[in-house]
Amino acid sequence: MSPPWSQPLEVDRLADGGADLDFAIPLAELTGLRPDRPGVAGEVRGRAHFLRERGFAVAELRLEGDAQLQCQRCMQPLRLPLQAVTRVALADSEAQVAQVPEDLEPVLASGGRISLGQLVTEELLLSLPIVPLHAGEGDCAAAPEAVASEAETHRPFAQLADLLKRK
Numbered sequence: 001m002s003p004p005w006s007q008p009l010e011v012d013r014l015a016d017g018g019a020d021l022d023f024a025i026p027l028a029e030l031t032g033l034r035p036d037r038p039g040v041a042g043e044v045r046g047r048a049h050f051l052r053e054r055g056f057a058v059a060e061l062r063l064e065g066d067a068q069l070q071c072q073r074c075m076q077p078l079r080l081p082l083q084a085v086t087r088v089a090l091a092d093s094e095a096q097v098a099q100v101p102e103d104l105e106p107v108l109a110s111g112g113r114i115s116l117g118q119l120v121t122e123e124l125l126l127s128l129p130i131v132p133l134h135a136g137e138g139d140c141a142a143a144p145e146a147v148a149s150e151a152e153t154h155r156p157f158a159q160l161a162d163l164l165k166r167k
C-alpha cells in the first residue's frame with residue numbers, strides 16, 4: 001500500500017476547499033532527492049494549507065525535520081536541520097508557470113495533480129545542498145564521535161554484542 005503522501009492530489013479541489021494536510025515523510029523514500037543525494041535519510045514533517053489566490057491554487061507549506069546527508073569532505077554523516085515556510089503556486093501547465101506572480105514560488109502540478117511527496121521534494125531540492133559539508137574542517141575532525149553516537153541510537157544490538165565480548 002502506498003503511503004498517503006505519495007498519492008496524487010487534485011489541486012483545485014484542495015484549494016477551493018481550503019484543505020489542511022499534515023505529513024510525515026522519510027526522506028529516503030523521496031525518489032526525486034536521490035539522484036544527487038544518495039544515502040539521504042531523516043524525516044520531514046509539516047502541514048500544507050491550500051487556498052485560492054489571484055486565480056492560482058496556492059499551498060502554504062510549513063516543514064521541519066532533520067536531513068542526514070554525507071559530508072563530501074570527510075564522508076561522515078552530517079545532520080542538517082530543516083525548517084521552511086513557503087508559499088507555492090501550483091501551476092497546471094508550463095504556460096501557467098510563466099504567469100505565477102513573483103512573490104509565489106511556481107511548482108508544476110501536471111494536469112492539476114501533485115502529491116505531497118512531490119511538493120516537499122520540490123522544496124527540498126532548493127534547500128538541501130548538493131555538496132553537503134560540515135561547517136568547518138575542524139567539525140570534520142570531530143565527526144567520528146558523531147558516528148559513534150549514531151551507532152548507539154540506531155544499532156542497539158551491535159552495542160550489546162560489544163558488551164558481551166567484554167565479559
Ligand SMILES: [Zn+2]
Pocket residue numbers: 071072073074075076133134139140143
Ligand atoms: Zn565532514
